[in-house]
Amino acid sequence: MTRRIAFVTGGAGFIGSNIVAKLAEDPSLDVVVCDWLGEAELGKWRNIAKHPIGDFVAPEEMFEWLEKRWRDIEIVVHMGAISSTTEPDADKIIHANFTLSRDLFRWCADRQRRFVYASSAATYGDTTDFDDKDDLASLAALRPLNTYGWSKALFDLFAARQAARDYAPPQWVGLKFFNVYGPNEEHKHSMKSVASQIWPKVSGGHAVQLFKSYREGVADGGQTRDFVYVRDVADVVAWLASSEQVNGVYNLGSGKARTFEDMAKAVFTAAGKAPKIEYTPMPPAIRDKYQYFTQAKMDRLKAAGFNQPMTALEDGINDYVQSYLSQPDPYR
Numbered sequence: 001m002t003r004r005i006a007f008v009t010g011g012a013g014f015i016g017s018n019i020v021a022k023l024a025e026d027p028s029l030d031v032v033v034c035d036w037l038g039e040a041e042l043g044k045w046r047n048i049a050k051h052p053i054g055d056f057v058a059p060e061e062m063f064e065w066l067e068k069r070w071r072d073i074e075i076v077v078h079m080g081a082i083s084s085t086t087e088p089d090a091d092k093i094i095h096a097n098f099t100l101s102r103d104l105f106r107w108c109a110d111r112q113r114r115f116v117y118a119s120s121a122a123t124y125g126d127t128t129d130f131d132d133k134d135d136l137a138s139l140a141a142l143r144p145l146n147t148y149g150w151s152k153a154l155f156d157l158f159a160a161r162q163a164a165r166d167y168a169p170p171q172w173v174g175l176k177f178f179n180v181y182g183p184n185e186e187h188k189h190s191m192k193s194v195a196s197q198i199w200p201k202v203s204g205g206h207a208v209q210l211f212k213s214y215r216e217g218v219a220d221g222g223q224t225r226d227f228v229y230v231r232d233v234a235d236v237v238a239w240l241a242s243s244e245q246v247n248g249v250y251n252l253g254s255g256k257a258r259t260f261e262d263m264a265k266a267v268f269t270a271a272g273k274a275p276k277i278e279y280t281p282m283p284p285a286i287r288d289k290y291q292y293f294t295q296a297k298m299d300r301l302k303a304a305g306f307n308q309p310m311t312a313l314e315d316g317i318n319d320y321v322q323s324y325l326s327q328p329d330p331y332r
Helices: 014-023 058-070 090-111 136-140 148-164 188-190 192-201 228-241 262-268 301-303 313-325
Strands: 005-009 030-033 056-058 073-078 114-120 174-178 179-181 210-212 227-229 247-250 277-278
Touching: 005 014, 005 058, 014 030, 014 073, 014 228, 058 073, 058 090, 073 090, 073 228, 090 114, 090 148, 090 277, 114 148, 148 174, 148 247, 148 262, 174 188, 174 228, 179 192, 179 228, 179 313, 188 192, 188 210, 192 210, 192 262, 192 313, 210 262, 227 228, 227 313, 228 247, 228 313, 247 301, 262 277, 262 313
Parallel strands: 005 030, 005 073, 030 056, 073 114, 114 174, 174 247, 179 227, 210 277
Antiparallel strands: none
């Protein structure tokens, strides 16, 4: 009997584990997780503890494992990356986010296996235009603000250039994630979503702190982001796994900008508490590079065939709080 394998790098991480959970709903598919778990007490293993997986592979053994089982592999979902925008080691970032992605892309092209990977809205840099054009000129024109965004933009351009030369996997898709929130982000510490970071104070009945605004016309806490629920992200990847004809780089957000104050109030409401919000000065080091607006244009993903409505912020936060954050076991 032929095995059907979905190989998920970063599969024990925040977004990766939610993708694993979704793909594992298919009993005919073996979902293989490639990741490091780290210290047991940090609980990253709990992100995948509730789901059947076909195997677990250490990243340093990845290509050896892939080579042995390549005939059974249906799709590689590459979520493994250094996602911290404050990581100081540029060599570490470029190796993890570009070099490894490049090698996986080439492996999938050589073996003709499908490839879906994580890009980022950080590729856009300081702009209010989040139109996800993926022609070579548009991708080359982007100017990210940090090394993380640059590493992701560099790989998007690499993949598009290889595809233009007819050297690409039979399906290749990059997903520019906007501000993802939801279960299984406990291990991310300072990189967790605002909802997760403020939950302890909200649940304890204390005030939460949001940044003051330093831009005329924008109220304190009025800075906006496109917040997208991680379940929607997993649904898109599952749809791509059954939509072999879709190729290119796409935005993946809710399609609607909301303020940090909106998110904080939604967490208080979901907890059944009156909002208590205070505003704290933004650190001087980030004031000049701070984005005040992000909003994904989702037209191309819809045109490609994904017609499922994205979860509204209040609905996503309510599910996150009620089903996960407020529970003794907060993992999906």
